[in-house]
Amino acid sequence: MANELRLVEAIRQALREEMARDESVVVYGEDVGVSGGVFRATQELQEEFPEQVYDAPLAEAAILGMGVGLGATGFTPVPEIQFASFAYQGFHQLVQHASRMRSRTRGTLGVPMTVRMPYGGGIRALELHSESFEAGFAHVPGLKTVVPSNPSDAKGLLTAAIRDPDPVMFLESTSRYRASRESVPEGEHTVPLGEAEVVREGADVTVVAWGAMLHEAMSAVEDAEVDAEVIDLRTVSPMDSATILESVRKTGRCVVVHEAPRTGGLGAEIIARINDDALYHLEAPVERVTGYDVPFPMFAREEAYRPDEERIRRGIERALSA
Numbered sequence: 001m002a003n004e005l006r007l008v009e010a011i012r013q014a015l016r017e018e019m020a021r022d023e024s025v026v027v028y029g030e031d032v033g034v035s036g037g038v039f040r041a042t043q044e045l046q047e048e049f050p051e052q053v054y055d056a057p058l059a060e061a062a063i064l065g066m067g068v069g070l071g072a073t074g075f076t077p078v079p080e081i082q083f084a085s086f087a088y089q090g091f092h093q094l095v096q097h098a099s100r101m102r103s104r105t106r107g108t109l110g111v112p113m114t115v116r117m118p119y120g121g122g123i124r125a126l127e128l129h130s131e132s133f134e135a136g137f138a139h140v141p142g143l144k145t146v147v148p149s150n151p152s153d154a155k156g157l158l159t160a161a162i163r164d165p166d167p168v169m170f171l172e173s174t175s176r177y178r179a180s181r182e183s184v185p186e187g188e189h190t191v192p193l194g195e196a197e198v199v200r201e202g203a204d205v206t207v208v209a210w211g212a213m214l215h216e217a218m219s220a221v222e223d224a225e226v227d228a229e230v231i232d233l234r235t236v237s238p239m240d241s242a243t244i245l246e247s248v249r250k251t252g253r254c255v256v257v258h259e260a261p262r263t264g265g266l267g268a269e270i271i272a273r274i275n276d277d278a279l280y281h282l283e284a285p286v287e288r289v290t291g292y293d294v295p296f297p298m299f300a301r302e303e304a305y306r307p308d309e310e311r312i313r314r315g316i317e318r319a320l321s322a
Helices: 009-023 060-072 086-096 098-104 134-138 151-163 211-226 241-250 265-283 298-306 308-321
Strands: 002-005 025-029 053-055 078-081 113-120 143-147 168-175 183-186 197-200 205-209 228-232 235-238 252-263 289-293
Touching: 002 009, 009 025, 009 168, 009 183, 025 060, 053 113, 060 078, 060 098, 060 298, 078 241, 078 298, 086 098, 086 113, 086 151, 113 151, 134 143, 134 168, 134 211, 134 235, 143 151, 151 183, 183 241, 197 241, 197 289, 205 211, 205 241, 205 308, 211 228, 235 252, 241 252, 241 265, 252 265, 252 308, 265 289, 265 298
Parallel strands: 025 053, 025 078, 078 113, 113 168, 143 168, 205 228, 205 252, 252 289
Antiparallel strands: 002 183, 143 235, 197 228
16 A cells, blocks of 8 residues: 655654654654654654654754764664754764764674754755765765655665664755655555665666756656666665666766765766776766855855756766767
């Protein structure tokens, strides 16, 4: 049985079902209780689970640090950071403690914490509310980093993340929260972490994207009438290199799309892996369509910064013409 849900509703359903299944699951964060969160992802959950949903003070270091303690003592914390950029205030808790607890204690303790956070542009938010920092989280050994692009994956990936024995950064595209309704399985539904999905098969070029950019890429491919294979990475760390490499060996060309700045972005890592293991299959250099190496701009310039259908289409054309 399935329901037609928006992404934000699928997130709420996953949280509700996991708290009902396991009373060790604790949801907390700034305004997540009484108000139901900035985007209402946790709306009414405190009423249903008064012993498992809590409001937290405006203190990201404390929110993440408490998750380390909760996770190491038998709880399954699911903190929400109100916007991804606010996590910088508690980054030391992730790097110094959460990510290395298992190795530090030789497997004695783990931190089964899932950190939910809205990220990315497209909603004309204020400064420090629209950044895409997935490459920074992915660079930390011991952290898994997940970015769903649709409601069904959002529920399945969040469920898998909550059940994972180690910390997971769960990034939710703000522009996709209410963008569409899609069929989402009711009840038990998981999507394995670390597995990409080929959402469109093709023979001429491989397009790799995740989160909100997956939808821009799909629109660009359809408008350009290109026989493109499109891959939704879904989990950016650990990255499913095998699916990307298999596709590139077939098509010989590749375009990587991400909203984050170009320098040091995950596009560079994907290119490096292709060069390592599929270089002789390439017919042209891998193209990157990304954000620019500037701070995410304010309202009037937001859409000029984010990759759109036209920029992606031009990237595909460059890959095909080389």
